[in-house]
Amino acid sequence: MEKPDYAKGLEGVIAAESRICYIDGQQGKLYYMGYSIEDLVEQCSFEEIVYLLLYRNLPTGSELDGFSERMRSFRALPEQVKQMIHAFPTGAHPMELLQSVMAYLSSYVQHKIQHSATCNCRDTLHQVAQMATVAATYARYRDGNDYIEPRDDLSHGANFLYMLRGEEPDPDEGEIMDNCLILHAEHGFNASTFTSRVVASTLSTCYSSISAAMGSLYGSLHGGANERVLKMVDAIGDKSKVEKWVDNALSKKQKVMGMGHRVYKAKDPRAKVIEKYLQDLSDRKNNWRDYEILKEIERVFGNRMKDKGKPIYPNVDFFSGALYRLLGIPTILFTPIFAVARVGGWLAHILEQREGNRIYRPKSLYVGKKDLPFVPLEKR
Numbered sequence: 001m002e003k004p005d006y007a008k009g010l011e012g013v014i015a016a017e018s019r020i021c022y023i024d025g026q027q028g029k030l031y032y033m034g035y036s037i038e039d040l041v042e043q044c045s046f047e048e049i050v051y052l053l054l055y056r057n058l059p060t061g062s063e064l065d066g067f068s069e070r071m072r073s074f075r076a077l078p079e080q081v082k083q084m085i086h087a088f089p090t091g092a093h094p095m096e097l098l099q100s101v102m103a104y105l106s107s108y109v110q111h112k113i114q115h116s117a118t119c120n121c122r123d124t125l126h127q128v129a130q131m132a133t134v135a136a137t138y139a140r141y142r143d144g145n146d147y148i149e150p151r152d153d154l155s156h157g158a159n160f161l162y163m164l165r166g167e168e169p170d171p172d173e174g175e176i177m178d179n180c181l182i183l184h185a186e187h188g189f190n191a192s193t194f195t196s197r198v199v200a201s202t203l204s205t206c207y208s209s210i211s212a213a214m215g216s217l218y219g220s221l222h223g224g225a226n227e228r229v230l231k232m233v234d235a236i237g238d239k240s241k242v243e244k245w246v247d248n249a250l251s252k253k254q255k256v257m258g259m260g261h262r263v264y265k266a267k268d269p270r271a272k273v274i275e276k277y278l279q280d281l282s283d284r285k286n287n288w289r290d291y292e293i294l295k296e297i298e299r300v301f302g303n304r305m306k307d308k309g310k311p312i313y314p315n316v317d318f319f320s321g322a323l324y325r326l327l328g329i330p331t332i333l334f335t336p337i338f339a340v341a342r343v344g345g346w347l348a349h350i351l352e353q354r355e356g357n358r359i360y361r362p363k364s365l366y367v368g369k370k371d372l373p374f375v376p377l378e379k380r
């Protein structure tokens with residue numbers, strides 16, 4: 001019998017209607033709830049974006065004040081969570097820690113609305129607020145430092161840098177960090193978001209939905225490309241060596257990290273914004289090495305692919321690793337930072353999924369054996 005066609009990896013399959021995120025891959029445009037990412041990153045705080053994602057409209061001044069105050073009040077970690085971080089095996093990855101903490105936080109909710117179509121995640125903001133504290137505390141303990149109380153007078157991004165470093169960041173660096181969280185807050189039906197919706201569709205709690213999404217993000221095909229971009233930059237070492245390195249990579253059919261995207265067929269709009277921040281910080285810190293290597297990769301690889309008739313452009317991960325390095329963030333936190341930002345998007349999708357919910361249940365194409373003669377245990 002001829003094999004029926006099917007979309008491996010669900011590529012191109014429309015699995016649900018959504019009003020949260022629109023990506024115009026041809027033009028390189030990204031919108032959250034209808035607003036362009038350029039406007040949002042220019043004019044909003046991360047907390048404002050979380051509000052937009054959860055309530056589907058931009059807050060008024062007083063709504064934002066109340067929401068920010070509430071979110072900030074949830075930043076500090078309960079003693080039990082601090083103990084969990086302390087007890088976490090040193091060799092384990094912080095994404096596994098975040099995943100566990102997220103599942104554990106469920107026990108702090110008085111009224112778990114499990115098995116119901118509604119979700120109280122707009123009230124229990126600690127899922128969003130505490131992830132940054134967990135990531136920073138993990139890094140502090142790993143380096144032999146003590147827990148530091150979060151500050152409620154700093155933006156989400158600035159407070160994250162404050163907790164990581166133990167001192168208040170320069171306001172520009174705090175703003176860059178907050179904006180990076182905005183840029184990573186939402187991106188349509190990617191693997192982790194789809195995971196969160198599949199789990200939510202069973203009417204499991206939003207905590208287990210997010211915990212599962214984190215497991216999905218942890219995989220190297222999803223989060224983590226910026227870490228591999230930095231490894232590539234370090235392996236190249238100098239701008240003058242880029243051309244030879246790229247040609248060698250292409251001859252071996254090796255992927256150039258941070259380049260190309262399944263959806264964008266133009267430069268990723270997030271990469272454009274992050275590039276500006278990287279230029280700015282490279283200038284202020286008088287350290288241009290990574291930026292120069294990256295620009296040369298973009299030029300050489302871009303030209304080679306254009307000559308082949310397959311133009312490829314930088315994606316969000318191309319410049320972000322180098323930017324985080326200049327902000328003093330350890331590489332092991334790159335994927336956790338993605339999760340700290342994306343948790344707002346996941347919650348928005350969980351809420352949307354629960355409205356007019358239908359449990360996900362696709363089919364597989366069975367290609368195994370049938371009607372095998374059963375062999376009793378003693379005869380095998």
Ligand SMILES: CC(C)(COP(=O)(O)OP(=O)(O)OC[C@H]1O[C@@H](n2cnc3c(N)ncnc32)[C@H](O)[C@@H]1OP(=O)(O)O)[C@@H](O)C(=O)NCCC(=O)NCCS
Pocket residue numbers: 225254255256257258259260261262263310312315316317
């Ligand atoms: C993201 C990615 C998986 C998208 O892959 P895709 O959907 O197959 O991309 P395209 O269809 O546009 O690829 C067109 C061609 O360019 C090649 N190509 C795409 N990205 C490439 C890259 N980064 N390095 C080398 N070649 C690449 C593809 O292999 C394909 O070649 P082929 O026609 O000979 O098979 C791919 O670009 C990639 O692996 N990038 C590097 C990893 C990365 O940065 N991931 C983070 C994504 S946010």
